[in-house]
Amino acid sequence: xxxxxxxxxxxxxxxxxxxxxxxxxxxxxxxxxxxxxxxxxxxxxxxxxxxxxxxxxxxxxxxxxxxxxxxxxxxxxxxxxxxxxxxxxxxxxxxxxxxxxxxxxxxxxxxxxxxxxxxxxxxxxxxxxxxxxxx
Amino acid sequence: xxxxxxxxxxxxxxxxxxxxxxxxxxxxxxxxxxxxxxxxxxxxxxxxxxxxxxxxxxxxxxxx
Numbered sequence: 594x595x596x597x598x599x600x601x602x603x604x605x606x607x608x609x610x611x612x613x614x615x616x617x618x619x620x621x622x623x624x625x626x627x628x629x630x631x632x633x634x635x636x637x638x639x640x641x642x643x644x645x646x647x648x649x650x651x652x653x654x655x656x657x658x659x660x661x662x663x664x665x666x667x668x669x670x671x672x673x674x675x676x677x678x679x680x681x682x683x684x685x686x687x688x689x690x691x692x693x694x695x696x697x698x699x700x701x702x703x704x705x706x707x708x709x710x711x712x713x714x715x716x717x718x719x720x721x722x723x724x725x726x727x728x
Numbered sequence: 729x730x731x732x733x734x735x736x737x738x739x740x741x742x743x744x745x746x747x748x749x750x751x752x753x754x755x756x757x758x759x760x761x762x763x764x765x766x767x768x769x770x771x772x773x774x775x776x777x778x779x780x781x782x783x784x785x786x787x788x789x790x791x792x
Contacts, residue, residue, distance in 0.1 A: 657754040657755060657756050658754075658756070660754070661754055666752055666753070667752075667753045667754045667757050668753065668757070668768070668769050668772060669753065669754070669756070669757040669760060669766050669768075670754065670756075670757070
């Protein structure tokens with residue numbers, strides 16, 4: 594028996610997923626920055642994301658935690674990752690609700706916070722139904 | 729919940745890193761299990777018990 598469920602391993606659990614995503618975001622910053630004429634933002638954003646991707650790969654060779662975050666083979670570090678993501682998501686949702694209330698109090702229509710809040714709610718309900726259906 | 733992981737490991741002359749490698753987890757995770765700071769999943773608890781040729785109940789004391 595494996596201590597991690599290989600059946601559920603996928604491209605999301607590849608050790609190159611996080612660095613690859615960082616590079617992809619960097620390329621996106623570069624593309625939209627250059628397209629919008631914001632050269633400084635384009636190259637700075639790209640450089641930051643490249644440095645972050647390299648730092649992830651290098652730290653994965655020296656730190657068990659970083660390695661675990663990259664390869665997702667350690668259930669305890671996976672739990673840390675999941676709990677941290679949950680906390681971060683909760684913080685974003687609270688911020689969106691607070692900003693929505695502030696915008697309404699200022700007499701605005703609540704954009705874009707009500708769209709973000711609706712998106713969060715719909716994703717939550719969808720995920721809930723998906724989990725309920727799966728197990 | 730108390731467990732006998734540290735005693736079983738040291739009896740066999742293994743380091744935490746050795747056990748972690750055998751179980752597919754990090755040394756830190758083995759340490760957290762031994763000190764009771766982390767309660768392993770059922771698959772990992774069974775893997776630990778099988779590694780030491782014990783039952784889960786012999787390794788993990790649910791009453792402690």
